[in-house]
Amino acid sequence: MTTATYTVQGMTCGHCVASVTGALTQLPGVRDVTVDLDTGQVTVTSDEELDTPVVRDAVDGAGYALAS
Amino acid sequence: MTTATYTVQGMTCGHCVASVTGALTQLPGVRDVTVDLDTGQVTVTSDEELDTPVVRDAVDGAGYALAS
Numbered sequence: 001m002t003t004a005t006y007t008v009q010g011m012t013c014g015h016c017v018a019s020v021t022g023a024l025t026q027l028p029g030v031r032d033v034t035v036d037l038d039t040g041q042v043t044v045t046s047d048e049e050l051d052t053p054v055v056r057d058a059v060d061g062a063g064y065a066l067a068s
Numbered sequence: 069m070t071t072a073t074y075t076v077q078g079m080t081c082g083h084c085v086a087s088v089t090g091a092l093t094q095l096p097g098v099r100d101v102t103v104d105l106d107t108g109q110v111t112v113t114s115d116e117e118l119d120t121p122v123v124r125d126a127v128d129g130a131g132y133a134l135a136s
Contacts, residue, residue, distance in 0.1 A: 015083030063082075 001031065003045045007067035008059055011037055016064065023062035027054060040067070069099065071113045075135035076127055079105055084132065091130035095122060108135070 008020055017035045020042060024033045029047035036042075044050065056066045076088055085103045088110060092101045097115035104110075110127075112118065124134045 012080035013084055015087070016081055019083070 001045060001047060002049045003043060004050060004055075005041055005043045006055060006059075008035075008040050008042050008064050009067055010064040011035070011040055013037070019062045020059060020064055023058045024055070027058055069113060069115060070117045071111060072118060072123075073109055073111045074123060074127075075108050076103075076110050076132050077108060077135055078132040079103070079108060081105070087130045088127060088132055091126045092123065095126055 011017060011020060014037070017037050021033045021035055024030055024042065024044055027046070027050065029050070030044060031047065032043075032045040034043045044055070052066075059066045079085060079088060082105070085105050089101045089103055092098055092110065092112055095114070095118065097118070098112060099115065100111075100113040102111040112123070120134075127134045
């Protein structure tokens with residue numbers, strides 16, 4: 001099990017949090033997603049380390065952006 | 069057919085717009101709802117004039133507030 005923290009830009013409300021959480025939860029091996037709306041920090045716990053491009057695509061697909 | 073414009077506080081993104089639009093569209097007699105996210109102005113077209121408390125309840129129920 002591994003945990004990584006990302007910064008997601010553009011989330012403004014609880015709906016945004018739900019969208020990002022939903023998109024990331026659907027990635028293979030993801031066990032838990034925690035979002036801090038104030039900071040944009042998203043913590044993802046997964047079976048294996050995730051590829052950043054995969055995380056980026058999921059966040060993009062939900063309508064948000066992964067900070068660099 | 070009648071049209072009224074309200075100001076709704078607390079909408080921050082497209083999801084919020086969708087929530088408010090959905091809540092108001094479900095009121096009896098409502099034909100169209102248009103939301104301007106930047107200004108918070110919500111324009112409702114309905115068969116008959118709506119009672120403001122009914123509109124307020126719908127907006128409250130969606131998690132937002134009608135400006136006095």
